[in-house]
Amino acid sequence: MPTSHDLKGLMKFLAREEWRDCFxxxxxxxxxxxxxxGEMDFEDIAEILGDNWAMTLWGCAFEDFLTQDFEVEGGNIVDEYLKRRGWKENAQVKAYMQALRTSVMSLYEVSEIVPGKSLIARDLIRGxxxxxxxxxxxxxxxKQWDQIAARIVPVLGKNVFAGGLLPFTPTATDALFDGLRQMFGKKNTKKLPxxxxxxxxxxxxxxxxxxxxxxxxxxxGLPSMQNADGDELVFHDVRFPLATGVTQKAIAARVxxxxxxxxxxAKFWNWLEQKPKHGAREQTGPSFDATMDNGARVLGNVELKGKFLHLSTNSAERAHMGTILIQQAVGDLVRVPLTEIRTIEQMMAERPLCDGEAPADKIPPEIAEQVVHQFMDRQYRDTLDQPVGMLGNKTPRQAVKSAAGRKKVAEWLKYLENQSSRQPNPADPMATYSFEWMWHELGVIDLRQ
Structure with missing residues (x-):
């Protein structure tokens, strides 16, 4: 008995030469x-990612194909199939095919997940x-606040997902939005048209x-994500120790x-591009960069923290260039810098222990949870007054002062919640931590939907 998602008949119809060429x-x-x-074949993707993902990806292309009109007899394969073979299918299958015919792939944020039953999906592109x-x-x-690319189609009174569903990381989302802005003419703003x-x-x-x-x-590792200069996207934190007796005020004047x-x-600078880089390498994959409201590209950030001057940027090339600029400007006011290289995942997953704190697996679970939650409370309370890259290098308390900033803060909080919930063990103290107090503290609880 065919199910409501059974497209075997359509797939057989695809073997006809005119539709094969269109596909x-x-x-x-x-x-x-x-x-x-990547100088590869589609079979290589299956070998790298597995047959299940290869089938899902093929399904994404096939579902896109079902929506398109071509200059062949019948124009659209769904219309032609239902005209010629529709009598073979039950009402659910025909309803599903007709829904796919007019479906749209979009990016959704999910919430209120009821395992095995339902979820709430919010369209991040069309609103x-x-x-x-x-x-x-x-x-x-x-998980709560996951982002997925999918087609949601109505079938006999219910909204269901089509087969091609892809989970998106923040990096993939940035690449997608950057591509949509370029396609639809919004290159110098973070806002989608x-x-x-x-x-x-x-x-x-x-x-x-x-x-x-x-x-x-x-x-x-192939091909790599890139910034707009064509440099591989690798986050660098270059720390310049202040020389003995040197004050932050003296460093700030030079910077x-x-x-x-x-x-x-007084302690934070955005390092902006003065003119487009000549001789940038050709990009072989998606790219993204932060920009200011006026469209100026942000190459990195410089910040004074205690006895260190920090340079943060997203490629080895920019880290090298920024290091030279700072050393030329401050001279012997700083000592030899130290560089830390991290991925986004590493940056979000870091959880250093407090002085004297034992590893969580060496103490009772309930005590470990309490200790970790107390640490996270302190960490995130401090974060509310520190510049955050996802907020345009404003502090969360600064960002919530504008309507656009409030939306960014809500996205940032959702990202924190989502990353925290993705622990392999759902009982892990990181997974059980509640961020709700931050929503209330920042006055954006109304955007937690």
Whole structure:
């Protein structure tokens, strides 16, 4: 007995030569840039990521193909199949095929997950009211505030996911949004333009490409995520120890004179691009960079913390260039710098122990949870008054003073919650930590939806 998601008949119909050629065009849109950049075949993707992901990716291309009209007899394969073979299918299958025919791939944030039953999905691209989705499988693995690329289609009174569902990391989301801004003419702002369903439907391959570039990078390091200069995206924190007797005020005066340093406050600067970099390498994958409200690209940040001057940036090349600029400006006021290199995942997962604190697995679970939660309370309370990269290097308390900043703070808090919940053991103190107090403290609890 066929299920409501049974597309076997359509897949057999795909074997007809006219539809095979049309599908090849769509397949190339979804996978061509990745296969070319990695000098691989689609079978290599299956070998690297596994057959299940390969089938899901193929399904993303196939579902996109079902929405398109071509210059062949019948125009659209769903219309032609239902006209010629629809009598073979039951009402649920036909309803599902017709829903896929007009479906749109978008990026959703999920919440209120009921494992095995349902979830709430909020469209991060088109906006609108969140909707309830009936879902049995994905709800068992998805976490609060996860972001997924998917098609939500109505079938006989319920909203369901189509088969091509891809979990997006923040890096993949940044790459996707950057691509959408470039496609629809919003290159110098973080805000997405208003995108109509027809336009978003035409951009379906960007979801596959953004996910694949990000996933392959993490799986095998090829091709790497890049910044706008074509440099590999690797986060660097260069720490310059202040020389004995040197004050922060003396350092600040020198840093403020460095070309491109835009001072945010007494101890913090945004290092801005003065003019486009000549000779930048050709980009082979998605890229992203932070920009100011006026469109100026942020190359990095400089901050005074205690007895150190910190330079933070997202590539080895920029770290090297920034180090030279700072050393030329401050001279012997600082000593030889130390450099720490970290990925986004490492930065979010770090949890140093307090002095004298024992590892969690050496003490009773209930005591470990209490200790970790107390530490996280202190850590995050301090964070409320520190510049945060995801907030444009403003502190959370500064950011919530504007409507746009409040939205960014809500996104940041969701990211913290999501990362904390992704522990292998759901009883881990990190996974059980509640961030609700931060929402109330910052006055954005109304945006926790």
């Amino acid at each position: 090849d065009e769509v397949f190339e849109d979804h996978f061509g840039p990745v296969l070319e950049a 609108g009211e969140p909707i309830i989705v009936s879902e049995g499988t994905a709800t068992k693995t998805l 208003a995108i109509k369903d027809k336009e978003l439907r035409a951009a379906a391959s960007m979801f596959t490409l953004s996910w694949l570039f990000d996933t392959l990078e993490r799986a095998m 403020s004179n460095i070309p491109g340093m835009a001072q945010e406050n």
